[in-house]
Amino acid sequence: MRRATVLAWGGAGLGALGLALFIGWWRVDGPGAPEPQALRPAALTDMTFRLIDHEGRDVGPGTLIGRPAMVFFGFTYCPDICPTTLSEISGWLDELGATGEGIQAVFITVDPMRDTVDAMAGYVGAFHPSISGLTGTEAEIARAAEGFRVRYEQVPTEGGDYTMNHTAGVFLYDAAGRFVSIVDPHEPRDFALPKIRRALDAAASGS
Numbered sequence: 001m002r003r004a005t006v007l008a009w010g011g012a013g014l015g016a017l018g019l020a021l022f023i024g025w026w027r028v029d030g031p032g033a034p035e036p037q038a039l040r041p042a043a044l045t046d047m048t049f050r051l052i053d054h055e056g057r058d059v060g061p062g063t064l065i066g067r068p069a070m071v072f073f074g075f076t077y078c079p080d081i082c083p084t085t086l087s088e089i090s091g092w093l094d095e096l097g098a099t100g101e102g103i104q105a106v107f108i109t110v111d112p113m114r115d116t117v118d119a120m121a122g123y124v125g126a127f128h129p130s131i132s133g134l135t136g137t138e139a140e141i142a143r144a145a146e147g148f149r150v151r152y153e154q155v156p157t158e159g160g161d162y163t164m165n166h167t168a169g170v171f172l173y174d175a176a177g178r179f180v181s182i183v184d185p186h187e188p189r190d191f192a193l194p195k196i197r198r199a200l201d202a203a204a205s206g207s
Contacts, residue, residue, distance in 0.1 A: 039149055040179065041147070041148045041149050041171055041179045041182075042147045042148070042149070042179070043178050043179060044061040044064055044065050044147075044173060044178075045061065045065070045176075045177045046147065047061040047143075047144070047148075048060075048147075049061065049140050049141075049143040049144035049147065050136065051108065051136035051140055051141070051144060052117055052134065052135055052136055053117075053132045053134050054117060054121040054124055054125075054132060054133040054134075054135075055117075055121065056117055061177065064173065064177065065175070065176065065177040067103065067104050067175050068103050068104070068172070068173060068174055068199040068200055069103065069105075069106060069171075069172070069173040069199075070089060070092075070103060070105045070171070070172055070173075070183075070199075071106045071108065071148065071171040071173065072085055072089065072105075072106070072107050072170045073108050073109075073110050073145065073168075074086075074107060074109065074110065074166065075110050075111035075114070075164045075166070076109065076114065076120065077111065077114060078164070079163075081168050082107075084185075085168065085170065085185060086107060086124070086127045086128075086131060087127065088186075088192070089105050089127070089128065089131060089170065090128035092189070092193060092196060093128050093130055095189070095193065096193070096196065096197075099197075099200065100130075100196070100200075101130075102175075102200070103130070103196070105130050105131040105132065106131070106134060107123075107131055107132065107134065108134045108135075108141070108144055108145075109133070109134065109135045109141065110141060110150070110164050110166045111154075111164050112136060112138055113138075116135060117135060119135075120134070120135050148171055149167075151166065151167050152165060152166035152167065153165050153166075169182045169183065170182065170192075172195060172196060172199045174199050174202035175202075176202075178202070180195070180198055180199040180202060181199070183195055
């Protein structure tokens with residue numbers, strides 16, 4: 001009887017320890033962990049880039065403040081992830097309907113050498129009309145990427161051409177320019193839409 005009680009208490013103690021360790025992992029290294037401040041995208045109010053949209057208008061961080069924003073980095077020569085993500089963004093905007101009309105969807109190139117204003121206009125024109133394409137000088141693209149904590153690099157290919165490796169993810173901001181969340185590539189719509197609605201809710205509540 002006493003042995004069974006000791007074993008029961010021991011099992012309960014191990015269970016509690018295991019639960020505590022799991023909760024600790026979840027908060028520190030797991031999905032529930034906050035993003036390290038050094039890797040967390042900056043607020044739009046802390047950025048200083050100057051770019052040009054696909055209609056030739058100047059765009060800076062302040063242009064994106066006032067309405068919730070979805071920001072994605074890529075390039076027009078991208079064979080798969082960029083067109084797929086822009087198609088997904090188009091689908092999210094369609095599903096949100098009137099609720100999503102206040103969202104700015106922004107596609108920033110990491111390949112300004114090839115992605116001119118005209119090239120961006122032709123490219124984003126194939127997707128949702130709410131999506132804007134931004135380009136600019138290499139220095140200003142680098143400045144924008146630094147603010148969003150985006151990494152990219154040119155990778156040579158056969159025949160003297162090149163492609164671009166880059167951070168893939170859709171950055172969500174509320175109307176005050178505060179970072180809300182990231183939608184990962186190919187994230188199911190059932191997960192992506194609640195994140196987008198969080199940005200909309202934050203804008204509506206002002207918090």
